[in-house]
Amino acid sequence: MLDSALQKRYVILLKYQEQLSTTQYLFKLSELLAQEISLIQRQVMTDKFNAEKLLDAEGMLVQSSGLAVLNLARLNEIQTLLGLPLDSAETVLDSSGGNWLIxxxxxxxxxxxxxxxxxxxxxxxxxxxxxxxxxxxxxxxxxxxxxGVNLLRFTYKDNKNDETAFQFGINIPLGTQFNRAESQYxxxxxxxxxxxxxxxxxxxxxxxxxxxxxxxxxxxxxxxxxxxxxxxxxxxxxxxxxxxxxxxxxxxxxxxxxxxxxxxxxxxxxxxxxxxxxxxxxxxxxxxxxxxxxxxxxxxxx
Known part of the structure; x- marks a missing residue:
């Protein structure tokens, strides 16, 4: 069915855009976390240094970086399905995303x-x-x-009077009253x-x-x-x-x-x-x- 085929195509296109957006987000977040870690590390010899904040940022960076790589692989799978050129971390960050979308x-x-x-x-x-x-x-x-159907037809003629004659028949309708009632229902x-x-x-x-x-x-x-x-x-x-x-x-x-x-x-x-x-x-x-x-x-x- 054409409607079903078109819907599947749109689902794939939207899935591609969603995957691209998620992958971009993870790489951008990883980039910012790396900057944050670098900033905290430069504060090691100062009163501003916060070891707990550094550990949290490093943990988040490991997680976001790992997810970014996984999502890039998923993105490339969809791009292969659609016949689109594959992306890398650099090209994903430079991508304009869904600017073509309505x-x-x-x-x-x-x-x-x-x-x-x-x-x-x-x-x-x-x-x-x-x-x-x-x-x-x-x-x-x-x-x-x-x-009607003239099922039977009779003719009567008076022998004494040749001018006296008549016909009569039985008319049987096709179908029944039940059929009509059923059709109306x-x-x-x-x-x-x-x-x-x-x-x-x-x-x-x-x-x-x-x-x-x-x-x-x-x-x-x-x-x-x-x-x-x-x-x-x-x-x-x-x-x-x-x-x-x-x-x-x-x-x-x-x-x-x-x-x-x-x-x-x-x-x-x-x-x-x-x-x-x-x-x-x-x-x-x-x-x-x-x-x-x-x-x-x-x-x-x-």
Whole structure:
């Protein structure tokens, strides 16, 4: 089924972006931890030296470095599957990430413009076809009952009066009253199932919209935190405190990671919405998570 095949493709693409984001985060965190360790070690002969802090930082560096290597291997596996060039620690850090992905604003804007999408949902169109087929069957039975068959025909003629003659016959309808009642019942049942499906699909679509709206609020808060940290990093006075700068950079990396994870959740919900509403397979096929939503052209990488 085309819808299922497309969903699997989108899942792989989103998995790739998630893996790339996680790997970048771990390498950036390792880089900052290494800087923090170096800073603490330079304080060994001073009153600022904190042995416990050094041990904690070293433990975190070992863990993050190990996870970075493992996640890079996983990333390369996905890249091999997609036919993409493999990354190294250096190229991952220099990667622009998912700049090609559709923006959060574009997702919410498109959802806001979508109305009556439940009518194009695959589950709805299937149920509507069932209703139409049942209606046709019902009409056929109705027509058959109106057609009679002259099973027997008799003619009577008065021998004494040649002008006196008449005919009579027995008309047997095709089908029975039971068949028509059964067909009418099936039609009402199919219509009820259609009405139920329309309500259920619309409810599911509304729930997805609400979830994406909630995620939009979370992302806005994460972005505000990013802006706050970036503002502090521009403060010239803080440059005299290297440890504080490193902590702020670690916060920035954490907030970027959080913002990316929120968007990934929204993209998954967005694909579910498009699939459920039937738009994922609308012609011409498009890359719905790519900026500009380009058409999917056979043999071309979108």
């Amino acid at each position: 923006s959060f604003e574009a997702i919410t804007g498109r959802l806001a413009d979508m109305t009556e999408v439940s009518q194009t949902a695959p589950k709805i169109t299937d149920q509507r076809l069932k209703v139409e087929m049942t209606q046709a069957k019902n009409e056929l039975i109705k027509t058959e009952q109106q057609i 099936q039609l009402q049942k199919a219509q009820a199932q259609l009405d139920h499906s329309i309500v259920k699909v619309q409810q599911s679509l509304d729930e997805i919209k609400k979830e994406i709206s909630w995620l939009a609020g979370e992302k806005k808060l994460a972005n505000l935190q990013i802006q706050r940290v970036q503002k502090h990093l521009k403060n010239e006075a803080l440059k005299a405190t290297p440890s504080l700068l490193i902590n702020l950079r670690k916060q920035l990396v954490e907030q970027h990671k959080k913002s990316t994870e929120i968007k990934q959740k929204a993209l998954r919900q967005y694909i579910s919405y498009l699939s459920l509403s039937g738009q994922l397979t609308e012609q011409p096929l498009r890359n719905w998570i790519h900026t500009g939503e380009p058409e999917l052209v056979p043999g071309k990488v979108n």
